Amino acid sequence: GIQVEQSPPDLILQEGANSTLRCNFSDSVNNLQWFHQNPWGQLINLFYIPSGTKQNGRLSATTVATERYSLLYISSSQTTDSGVYFCAVGPGANSKLTFGKGITLSVRP
Amino acid sequence: GAVVSQHPSWVICKSGTSVKIECRSLDFQATTMFWYRQFPKQSLMLMATSNEGSKATYEQGVEKDKFLINHASLTLSTLTVTSAHPEDSSFYICSVPKATNEQFFGPGTRLTVL
Numbered sequence: 001g002i003q004v005e006q007s008p009p010d011l012i013l014q015e016g017a018n019s020t021l022r023c024n025f026s027d028s029v030n031n032l033q034w035f036h037q038n039p040w041g042q043l044i045n046l047f048y049i050p051s052g053t054k055q056n057g058r059l060s061a062t063t064v065a066t067e068r069y070s071l072l073y074i075s076s077s078q079t080t081d082s083g084v085y086f087c088a089v090g091p092g093a094n095s096k097l098t099f100g101k102g103i104t105l106s107v108r109p
Numbered sequence: 110g111a112v113v114s115q116h117p118s119w120v121i122c123k124s125g126t127s128v129k130i131e132c133r134s135l136d137f138q139a140t141t142m143f144w145y146r147q148f149p150k151q152s153l154m155l156m157a158t159s160n161e162g163s164k165a166t167y168e169q170g171v172e173k174d175k176f177l178i179n180h181a182s183l184t185l186s187t188l189t190v191t192s193a194h195p196e197d198s199s200f201y202i203c204s205v206p207k208a209t210n211e212q213f214f215g216p217g218t219r220l221t222v223l
Contacts, residue, residue, distance in 0.1 A: 041219070045213060048209070048210070090212075094210065097143070097155070097212060099153045101152045
């Protein structure tokens with residue numbers, strides 16, 4: 001099956017700093033999503049981005065499908081950005097998602 | 110986005126009892142739903158694919174007789190943990206893929222088996 005690796009596993013930032021989270025995957029995908037898991041466990045959809053670049057406020061994401069990686073950028077980080085960020089990929093339409101192990105982000109005031 | 114609900118949000122039960130978890134797609138009809146499980150400090154692992162009108166597809170290592178899945182309608186899938194044991198204690202989350210291929214997740218159900 002598809003392998004998904006996220007890095008770094010843990011990240012500590014000072015409020016206001018920028019960061020880049022990386023997701024590498026081992027095979028071609030038709031679905032790539034970034035999620036933020038809040039303290040109650042809810043997965044918040046950040047981006048659906050099997051290819052290309054998208055931006056939403058302070059967050060942006062880029063997926064280079066031919067090189068099998070995706071990047072999530074967080075600018076001007078805030079304490080509310082703390083939590084676990086997951087990258088998940090799927091091979092086809094309506095297919096199951098394979099999750100990476102997640103990146104734990106702590107933003108300190 | 111899509112709205113996905115789960116019920117209950119948390120449940121505590123005694124070992125040996127069965128627990129039913131509901132996943133509802135409130136604004137989208139889904140022929141397929143997915144069930145994931147997440148242990149503390151770990152990632153989400155797919156348990157099974159719930160198919161409306163046919164049997165569920167289970168991932169390797171997931172006991173289909175222990176985790177019963179019924180896709181009763183285009184908006185409802187249920188997961189029943191039969192004869193639950195403490196090792197089944199986990200966070201169970203369902204997801205619904207929309208026509209755009211993007212998946213949306215329910216808020217999860219935290220199961221504790223005493």
